[in-house]
Amino acid sequence: xxxxxxxxNEQQLNLLSKQMENIQSVQSKIASGKNIVFASDDPxxxxxxxxxxxxxxxxxxxxxxxxxxxxxxQMMDDTLEAAKNVFIRCNELAIQAANDxxxxxxxxxxxxxxxxxKKELLSLANTTDSTGAHLFSGFKTKTTPFVMDSTGTVTxxxxxxxxxxxxxxxxxxxxxxxxxxxxxxxxxxxxxSTDLFEAVDNISRSIRTASxxxxxxxxxxxAKINLTNExxxxxxxxxxxxxxxxxxxxxxTGADLSDLRTAINxxxxxxxxxxxxxxxxxxxTNTFSQDITMSNVKIPGITKAQEQPTSFFTFQPVxxxxxxxxxxxxxxxxxxxxxxxxxxxxxIQNHLANQRAKVGARLNSAQRQTDIMRERxxxxxxxxxxxADADLAELVTQLQSQLTSQEATQKAFVRISQLxxxxxxx
Numbered sequence: 273x274x275x276x277x278x279x280x281n282e283q284q285l286n287l288l289s290k291q292m293e294n295i296q297s298v299q300s301k302i303a304s305g306k307n308i309v310f311a312s313d314d315p316x317x318x319x320x321x322x323x324x325x326x327x328x329x330x331x332x333x334x335x336x337x338x339x340x341x342x343x344x345x346q347m348m349d350d351t352l353e354a355a356k357n358v359f360i361r362c363n364e365l366a367i368q369a370a371n372d373x374x375x376x377x378x379x380x381x382x383x384x385x386x387x388x389x390k391k392e393l394l395s396l397a398n399t400t401d402s403t404g405a406h407l408f409s410g411f412k413t414k415t416t417p418f419v420m421d422s423t424g425t426v427t428x429x430x431x432x433x434x435x436x437x438x439x440x441x442x443x444x445x446x447x448x449x450x451x452x453x454x455x456x457x458x459x460x461x462x463x464x465s466t467d468l469f470e471a472v473d474n475i476s477r478s479i480r481t482a483s484x485x486x487x488x489x490x491x492x493x494x495a496k497i498n499l500t501n502e503x504x505x506x507x508x509x510x511x512x513x514x515x516x517x518x519x520x521x522x523x524x525t526g527a528d529l530s531d532l533r534t535a536i537n538x539x540x541x542x543x544x545x546x547x548x549x550x551x552x553x554x555x556x557t558n559t560f561s562q563d564i565t566m567s568n569v570k571i572p573g574i575t576k577a578q579e580q581p582t583s584f585f586t587f588q589p590v591x592x593x594x595x596x597x598x599x600x601x602x603x604x605x606x607x608x609x610x611x612x613x614x615x616x617x618x619x620i621q622n623h624l625a626n627q628r629a630k631v632g633a634r635l636n637s638a639q640r641q642t643d644i645m646r647e648r649x650x651x652x653x654x655x656x657x658x659x660a661d662a663d664l665a666e667l668v669t670q671l672q673s674q675l676t677s678q679e680a681t682q683k684a685f686v687r688i689s690q691l692x693x694x695x696x697x698x
Contacts, residue, residue, distance in 0.1 A: 328652045330441075331645055337437035338642040341447035344401050345635040348449065351399045351407065352628045355468065356621060358393050362386065362475055363617045369479040370610040376483040386476040393468055394418055394426065397455050408451030411435065417451040418469075426469040428452055439641045446634060454627050460619050464575040471620055475613045477577035485581070487609050488567035489601035491589030495564050497554040499527055502582040505572025509585075509603075513541040514562035529554040555590075571605040581608055 368374075369382045397418040400406050405413035411433030420426045430451050436444040456467040466474070489495075499507075504525040511518055518539040522532050528551045536545040542559045556564050571583045585603040588596055606612050 324652055324655055328649065331649045331652060334439050335642060335645045335649065338439045338445070338638050338645060341437050341439065341445050341638040342635065342642060344407060344447045345631055345638060347399065347401055348407055349628060349631045349635060351396050352454070352624055352631060354396050355393060356624045356628070358389050358396070359468075359471075359617060359620050359624065362389060362472060363614065363621075366475050366479070366610055366613055366617065369482060370614075374483075379479050379482055383476045383479045386472055386479070390424075390469060390472040390476075393472060394420055397451060397468075406430070407448060408454060410448075410450040410452075418455065420469075424473065426467075428456060439638070440645065443641065445638055445641065447638070449627065449631065458620060458623050460616055462575070466576065466616065468620065470576065471613075471616055474577040474607075474616065475610070477579050478608060478610045478613050480579075481577070481581060481604065481608055482610055485584070485602045485604040485608060487606075487611060488565055489585075489587035489603050490563055490565045491556075491587065492563055492597070493558045493561035494590050494592065495556045495566075496548070496588045496590055497529070497532075497556065497566070498552060498586040498588075499524065499529060500582075500584050500586070501525075501527055503571050503573045507572065508568070508570040509566060510568040511536065511539075511541060511543070511556075512563075512565040512567070513543050513558050514560060516541050519568075527552045566603060569603045569605055574605040575607055577608050577613070581605070 365382050365385060369379050374382075397408055398406060398416055399408070406415065406417050409415050409417040409430035412430050413435070415429050417428060417430035418426050419429055428451055432450045432452055434446050434450060435448045436446050439445045455469070458466050458468070458471070460466060501524060506521055506523050508519065508521040511520065518541055520532070520535055520539075522535055524531065530547065530551050533545040533547055533554055536543055536554075536556065542562070543564065544557045544559065546555045546557075547553065548555055558564055566585065566587055569585060574583070581604045583605070586600050587603055588600040589598060590596055
């Protein structure tokens with residue numbers, strides 16, 4: 273087969289062009305540091321690399337979600353810690369206010385601090401995360417969850433949604449607790465529903481009315497009792513006479529104390545009960561002139577402290593002639609007393625501790641999931657690096673070899689192309 277000069281030249285140019293393409297490909301890999309610059313460099317590897325990058329992107333999003341959950345949960349934990357401290361202070365102040373030697377002005381000063389503690393609690397309940405989303409609004413993250421009106425009543429404007437974020441292909445992690453669960457769903461030991469804001473109000477009201485009422489009223493042998501009754505229903509209380517005691521539960525619809533007289537006379541208390549003032553005053557006389565005490569009053573329909581008590585007993589010690597001995601004593605519902613609020617404080621602190629435990633469990637879970645995903649991401653990045661990253665030393669050697677080959681090809685082409693038949697004719 274004969275090869276013409278034209279065909280030879282074309283073949284040599286194609287060879288040089290191919291060598292140049294190979295050199296440029298190696299140079300591109302060296303410049304980018306990547307082993308696969310174009311899919312044609314390694315079709316199978318390019319498909320595998322694309323799949324790894326897709327997985328890596330998803331894992332990166334899972335890590336971001338877990339870190340956002342960590343941030344939210346940590347902030348919630350800090351908020352609940354601060355709320356717990358608010359009620360620790362409330363408890364301290366309530367114990368201080370229960371001291372009988374305090375004057376009304378002293379108790380009012382304590383009550384004013386409760387007003388500030390309520391504002392602090394409201395601020396904590398409306399905490400936002402780094403994105404400006406409210407932590408305790410449920411799904412309504414742009415809505416301020418707790419709003420206080422001009423009367424001091426706090427209402428919940430959020431919902432009961434719990435935000436969950438995907439932290440793996442099969443795991444959704446709850447990153448919030450709704451405000452209703454944290455600040456409202458509280459049931460006291462007496463089975464009464466309350467919330468944190470109302471609890472602060474209850475203590476404040478109890479302190480403000482503490483100076484005008486007593487938990488137990490006592491008289492030396494004779495006492496007169498009246499009832500201001502704006503809450504008709506079943507009243508309960510305890511009467512102690514000397515060493516004897518009896519619990520009473522009487523249905524009273526107005527100020528008439530006839531049924532109460534009958535019940536006391538029927539009890540074994542060494543007490544004679546008589547009525548005065550059209551049956552609105554009940555006189556109790558101990559047969560042996562022993563002390564008479566009335567306590568543990570429960571008024572129907574009242575489960576929380578009132579700003580102004582609507583119903584109460586007035587207990588007036590008197591002498592044998594019916595003359596008053598000292599000031600009258602007012603007996604409010606037990607829920608109006610500071611003592612009842614101390615029990616409520618225990619319930620609230622237990623509630624907050626339980627909520628913190630729930631947040632802490634999720635916080636630990638989010639941290640573990642973050643660590644797992646980061647380890648997984650490292651392994652994926654290693655696989656991507658092994659597949660995509662270029663071996664620079666090998667590529668430089670390959671480039672040098674191709675450049676040398678190209679140079680040799682160019683020299684050979686030049687020499688052959690200069691050959692002429694007339695150079696051999698003598």
